[in-house]
Amino acid sequence: MRRKTKLIHGGTPFDPHTGAVSVPIYQVSTYKQEEIGVHKGYEYSRTGNPTRHALEQYIADLEEGSRGFAFSSGMAAIHAVFSLLSAGDHIILTDDVYGGTYRIATKVLNRLGIEATFVDTTKQEEIDKALLPHTKALFVETPTNPLLKVTDIAKLAEWTKSKRLLLIVDNTFSTPYWQTPLALGADIVVHSATKYIGGHSDVVAGLAVVNNEALGEELHFVQNATGGVLGPQDSWLLMRGLKTLGLRMEAHEENARAIVASLSALPAVHGIHYPGLPSHPQHELAKRQARGFGGIISFDVGSAQQAAAVIQRLKYFTLAESLGAVESLISVPARMTHASIPAARRQQLGITDGLIRISVGIEDAEDLVEDLEQSLQA
Template identity: 50%
Template sequence: MDFSTLCIHGNIEKYDNTGAVSVPIFQSATFAHPGVGESTGFDYTRQQNPTREHLENVIKKLEGGVDAIAFATGMAAISAVMELFSPGDHIIASDDLYGGSHRLFHHISMKNGIGFDLVNTSELSLLEGLIRPNTKALFVETPTNPMMQVTDIAAVAEIAKKHQLLLIVDNTFLTPYYQQPLKLGADIVIHSGTKYLGGHNDTLAGFTVVNDEEIAERLRFIYKTTGACLSPFDSWLLIRGIKTLPIRMDKQQENAEKIANWLCEQEKITAVHYVGLPTHEGYEISKRQATGSGGMISFEVDSEETAKHILEGVSIIQYAESLGGVETLITYPMLQTHGDIPEEEREAKGINNRLLRLSVGIESAQDLIAELARVIKGE
């Protein structure tokens, strides 16, 4: 079945007999038992709910996994994955991470006894030198947030398998429509469903998708025990959003390509980070492992003053956190998504007071470029 068809018909199981085209929202905390020791398959919504199960079955099909779990947020999904590890374990992670992941690792996971080394995972030669006897996993974002570094997933998977490590890939930016890490050798895929999967900036969600039954069982146990489940109504919003995922992402990518090329020609723009540009250092790897470049652009301007003028001058484009929705959003990573990272560490990665991140929406590219032209010129 084609990906676009799976987005709409990825779960054929019916949960009622009304003929409803849209899956019902089973807004129930608990479910009655037919008899002693008997179950309908649903007992308590923290463990499972028909609306959420429908969503999970769709995500499982799209990523090609054996199980998918829907969480209340993307950070809840990552937090659950961290519960797979024990005090004394060591994880190697991308050094250009979403700020929330960095905050979780450094302020929660480390407190719980898990050690981390952060490295540019696009530099494969650096990885094996960091592996220790207690290393248990590699955690990769690709493309990274916000510097858009690209990691060769298949090559990292070979390293992981050689050393019997789990490979965890955050696939939020490209989604399974453009990139499928499990097929490239990853063991666990993570999503912030808030972003492209939901697609409308109206709900929070997170996902884990795995290719191993044992890992799935362990995550299900963590999930039902810690209770960070996605609600029935939010599950329904994600089901609805995913139905239009391919057409939204194709439009966002089309717009992003036009904007990235335009930015490259502007005098006040000193750097453009977009994986769809042939000049991007990860361009060839991205072409090999992904079918698209997505809608995320980071760019650096000539001064802090220019950056602030852009942020305060936009109107169609909105100055807001988050990404992946139909509305175009612009973000100041140093103050917003990465504000909790120490300044020296942040600056070393290029996340400075001149860097802006653009999540391109589905508006007219002409209108978006006209607005950028106006605010970049200082009008």
Template identity: 50%
Template structure:
């Protein structure tokens, strides 16, 4: 079956007693044992919950993995995976990276003896030079957040295997509807389920998918031991969101492509970053490893003075953090998602004070384009007519 069908059928047929199509929410934290040494398969909700299990099995099937693990947030999922590493271990990480991940790595995990080197994953020929004896894994975003840089996952995974490294991929932007890193050689896939998988800006969640029996057992132990698991109600909301993921991704992508083409023609905009544009760097690699482009794009305005009037002039589109919901959101990475990355590092990699990130929703594209156009026009007027 296609992944869209698998997602729609999440939980269907699992409640054999009642035949409920919509799998119920199990709030119980404890489960009665039939006898000494006997179990129904559930003992304590941190270790296993029937509703959470539906989410975990669904994402595992969708990502072509061996097991899924639902966490209380995307950051909790990353923290759980980081439990695989020990003091002195080193990881190679995408240089253009979500700011929250950078904060976790640099402000917390370095205190426990892990170290991280940030490299351009597009330059696969230089990857081997960065590998140390202590290097244990690659941590990859593709497309990256927020500059949409594209890395060759199959090639990176091959290099990782040659050096006995794990390949960890954050697949939040594309979801399994558009890209399945495990099929390209990755070992672990991560998601902020808060984003496209949930899809309605109403649930905080993170997901881990593993490939391989030994690795799966290690992550299972960490998931239960650390205990940052997803609650039953949030699990139910996430299942509900995932059922419509296929349809939503089609509309997100169609809208984003139209908007990207309009933005690149507007005099207030100097750069547009969207993998669906044929001249986007890495477009051919992306097409080889993915089947879609998602609804995420970024763009630069001509001057930093345009940012404030542009954001204040938006009417339909909300100036807010997060992404992947049905509603369109615009984010200013310099002060929001990437604020914890030092300014000199941000600017060196291209996350400057002129960059805006747009999560394109599923509204009618004409309405979104009209809102963006009037806000950009207003930003030019207030900034004194600065043009590229």
């Protein structure tokens, strides 16, 4: 089954009880039991809900995994996955991860006795150097947020298996339409489904998919025990969004390519980060590993003042947190999504005060290009 067909027919495309072509919103907290311990698969909606279950089967199918899980936010999904670790464990993470991931690793996991080390996961020697006897997992964001670095998933899958570590991949930027990390050897995939999977700026959600049933049982125990589950209405919104994911991801990328071509010719723009550029350090890897380059671009305009001035002059780019929606969004990571990372660390990573990140929407490309050009040329 090809990818766009799978987006329509994957998972549970029909309600098994009524034949409805859209799985209903089961707005219910508890379920009638025929007798003690005898029920129709559901007993309490924190443990399982038919609408959420349909979404979880759907994302597992799309990510080519064994079992899927839906959470109340992307960070709730990441927290649940990190909860598979124990006090005394160590985890290695990509250095320029999303600020929320950095925050939970340095401000929450450390309280629980879990140690974290951040390295450039595009460089094997840095990963090797960070490995400790009590390392249990490697968490990779690829492409990264906001510098769009690309890590070799298949290569690291071989390495983690040789070291008996879990490989966890944040697949938010690429989505299962462009990239399937489990097929490349990863153990767990996570998503901020608030982004491309939802796609319409109307839901906050997180997803995780595992590659085997044993991991699935462990993660379901954590999900049920901690209770950060996604509600049925939001689960339904994600299923609706997923049906058009392929069309949207192609439109995002088509517009991104046009914008990158325009930005490359503007003297006010420095250091464009986009995996689709032949000059990108991991361009060939991105071509081999994924089916597309996505719709996120970051570039530098020199200073915080310049970045603020550029944003003020724009008409079609909305200044906002988040990304992956049908409308084009723009942000300054140093002051927004990555503000929780210390300034010295941001500078070390290259997340400068003048770095702008744009999430390219699906408007007419000509309008977006003209809007950016008039602002940057001014």
